[in-house]
Amino acid sequence: xxxxxxxxxxxxxxxxxxxxxxxxxxxxxxxxxxxxxxxxxxxxxxxxxxxxxxxxxxxxxxxxxxxxxxxxxxxxxxxxxxxxxxxxxxxxxxxxxxxxxxxxxxxxxxxxxxxxxxxxxxxxxxxxxxxxxxxxxxxxxxxxxxxxxxxxxxxxxxxxxxxxxxxxxxxxxxxxxxxxxxxxxxxxxxxxxxxxxxxxxxxxxxxxxxxxxxxxxxxxxxxxxxxxxxxxxxxxxxxxxxxxxxxxxxxxxxxxxxxxxxxxxxxxxxxxxxxxxxxxxxxxxxxxxxxxxxxxxxxxxxxxxxxxxxxxxxxxx
Amino acid sequence: xxxxxxxxxxxxxxxxxxxxxxxxxxxxxxxxxxxxxxxxxxxxxxxxxxxxxxxxxxxxxxxxxxxxxxxxxxxxxxxxxxxxxxxxxxxxxxxxxxxxxxxxxxxxxxxxxxxxxxxxxxxxxxxxxxxxxxxxxxxxxxxxxxxxxxxxxxxxxxxxxxxxxxxxxxxxxxxxxxxxxxxxxxxxxxxxxxxxxxxxxxxxxxxxxxxxxxxxxxxxxxxxxxxxxxxxxxxxxxx
Numbered sequence: 001x002x003x004x005x006x007x008x009x010x011x012x013x014x015x016x017x018x019x020x021x022x023x024x025x026x027x028x029x030x031x032x033x034x035x036x037x038x039x040x041x042x043x044x045x046x047x048x049x050x051x052x053x054x055x056x057x058x059x060x061x062x063x064x065x066x067x068x069x070x071x072x073x074x075x076x077x078x079x080x081x082x083x084x085x086x087x088x089x090x091x092x093x094x095x096x097x098x099x100x101x102x103x104x105x106x107x108x109x110x111x112x113x114x115x116x117x118x119x120x121x122x123x124x125x126x127x128x129x130x131x132x133x134x135x136x137x138x139x140x141x142x143x144x145x146x147x148x149x150x151x152x153x154x155x156x157x158x159x160x161x162x163x164x165x166x167x168x169x170x171x172x173x174x175x176x177x178x179x180x181x182x183x184x185x186x187x188x189x190x191x192x193x194x195x196x197x198x199x200x201x202x203x204x205x206x207x208x209x210x211x212x213x214x215x216x217x218x219x220x221x222x223x224x225x226x227x228x229x230x231x232x233x234x235x236x237x238x239x240x241x242x243x244x245x246x247x248x249x250x251x252x253x254x255x256x257x258x259x260x261x262x263x264x265x266x267x268x269x270x271x272x273x274x275x276x277x278x279x280x281x282x283x284x285x286x287x288x289x290x291x292x293x294x295x296x297x298x299x300x301x302x303x304x305x306x307x308x309x310x311x312x313x314x315x316x317x
Numbered sequence: 318x319x320x321x322x323x324x325x326x327x328x329x330x331x332x333x334x335x336x337x338x339x340x341x342x343x344x345x346x347x348x349x350x351x352x353x354x355x356x357x358x359x360x361x362x363x364x365x366x367x368x369x370x371x372x373x374x375x376x377x378x379x380x381x382x383x384x385x386x387x388x389x390x391x392x393x394x395x396x397x398x399x400x401x402x403x404x405x406x407x408x409x410x411x412x413x414x415x416x417x418x419x420x421x422x423x424x425x426x427x428x429x430x431x432x433x434x435x436x437x438x439x440x441x442x443x444x445x446x447x448x449x450x451x452x453x454x455x456x457x458x459x460x461x462x463x464x465x466x467x468x469x470x471x472x473x474x475x476x477x478x479x480x481x482x483x484x485x486x487x488x489x490x491x492x493x494x495x496x497x498x499x500x501x502x503x504x505x506x507x508x509x510x511x512x513x514x515x516x517x518x519x520x521x522x523x524x525x526x527x528x529x530x531x532x533x534x535x536x537x538x539x540x541x542x543x544x545x546x547x548x549x550x551x552x553x554x555x556x
Binding site: 035037038039040041042044045046048049052053054055056057059060061063068073136137139140143144145146147148151152154155251254255257258261262275276279280283284289292293295296297299300303307 | 367368369371372374375376379380381383384387390391394396397398399400401402403404405406407408409411424427428431432435459460461464485488489491492495496507510511514519521524525528529531532535536538539540
């Protein structure tokens with residue numbers, strides 16, 4: 001049926017073939033002794049995982065309980081100070097501003113990215129000329145280096161830039177994009193919607209393409225309208241794909257850093273910080289590594305919470 | 318466009334005067350850093366393929382113990398924010414004196430590329446028949462020969478896709494380059510462009526052409542490989 005179900009079948013099919021092979025003649029080569037190459041092939045990945053993934057993450061967690069600033073870092077002792085950095089973070093109004101910005105940024109980005117992606121996917125279901133070319137072109141916002149998109153949007157939202165020229169022409173007046181926290185947040189959300197909608201579109205479109213045409217034909221014969229077919233065939237079948245897309249998108253959006261750092265740097269007045277830029281500023285502008293690590297842990301906890309929501313949703317839906 | 322036109326009170330969708338010197342100046346300013354970006358991206362892509370390709374083969378077809386743990390480790394790392402890598406790596410690299418070295422930045426970029434590459438390649442490989450490898454093993458090849466002669470050619474389209482991605486991720490990376498490269502001479506393109514936004518305003522005549530020049534390889538790769546990207550991604554992400 002949908003992409004999700006199909007992949008499950010493929011995975012179990014794969015496992016079946018695997019077990020069959022162990023008893024078949026071919027399995028000879030995968031006996032306990034002959035399995036050495038398996039470990040040789042995977043060893044670099046294990047080493048990488050331990051040294052460049054596991055170690056930094058655990059070290060970051062450890063730092064969040066230590067007083068790691070420039071001074072203690074140079075002297076090298078970095079004393080253990082327990083939860084006090086977490087307390088400082090929670091007491092900081094900028095943290096709560098960054099938290100609410102992150103929630104708003106993520107929610108609005110995902111809402112619009114998903115809606116645009118879904119509508120485009122529906123449109124691409126219809127056959128039209130130059131469809132493949134359009135498909136490739138739609139990937140551009142997403143593969144474009146973030147720096148390029150961020151700088152372009154920075155130019156567009158400049159005080160005398162095209163967006164304000166347009167607002168002015170419509171009689172809305174000049175808006176303080178990027179010079180005001182609320183407008184600044186709106187500007188980075190708009191930019192992020194543009195960057196992220198292709199991801200939603202690509203995954204939803206591949207889900208839609210997996211739906212057999214016969215179902216639509218049958219519904220058409222029964223007199224279902226176009227939107228009737230969309231709501232009673234496409235939407236229910238796409239449900240597992242949609243949950244996956246929404247969850248992946250949410251996790252990626254919570255992590256967004258470059259866009260905001262380039263467009264506003266968290267300002268003005270720390271008003272457009274996301275948790276990621278707030279953590280980076282604490283670490284590399286204020287050089288308080290320990291506290292930045294504590295904010296990092298908070299972001300990880302937030303992402304874990306989103307993940308458990310996904311598991312819960314997949315259970316009940 | 319000249320600066321005086323760029324933000325003039327009257328807006329033109331199409332510039333009235335073309336200022337090609339903006340492009341030549343931008344190119345001249347970026348040229349020394351192009352080499353850094355190329356070295357970092359190429360090294361990252363090469364090491365990523367060297368780690369991910371054999372590991373993906375082993376995970377999918379040879380099924381060693383611990384592959385589940387490794388895979389969850391890779392998946393989880395994709396979800397973690399960059400800050401939990403940047404700070405420890407900065408401290409670690411300072412201690413090891415690899416801050417401000419190109420290989421140091423490559424190591425940091427690997428934390429983004431390897432998990433992504435392994436997840437995509439694993440999905441890519443799962444659809445291919447193991448019989449081909451078995452046939453060559455029956456013919457007397459050992460696993461390493463089979464990997465080089467049979468598996469690598471089969472995996473080639475997948476490897477090309479992950480190589481492109483592992484090239485483009487460090488190409489566009491800002492957070493690691495900004496934190497781990499303070500030596501101006503070694504900075505890649507992204508950091509130079511980021512720093513064009515200075516204390517005294519923004520140098521638009523450099524920033525916009527420079528940003529577009531930086532984007533060119535990404536856009537070319539993306540259009541060239543969009544078929545692979547679409548296929549690889551949908552399989553990789555939804556599995």
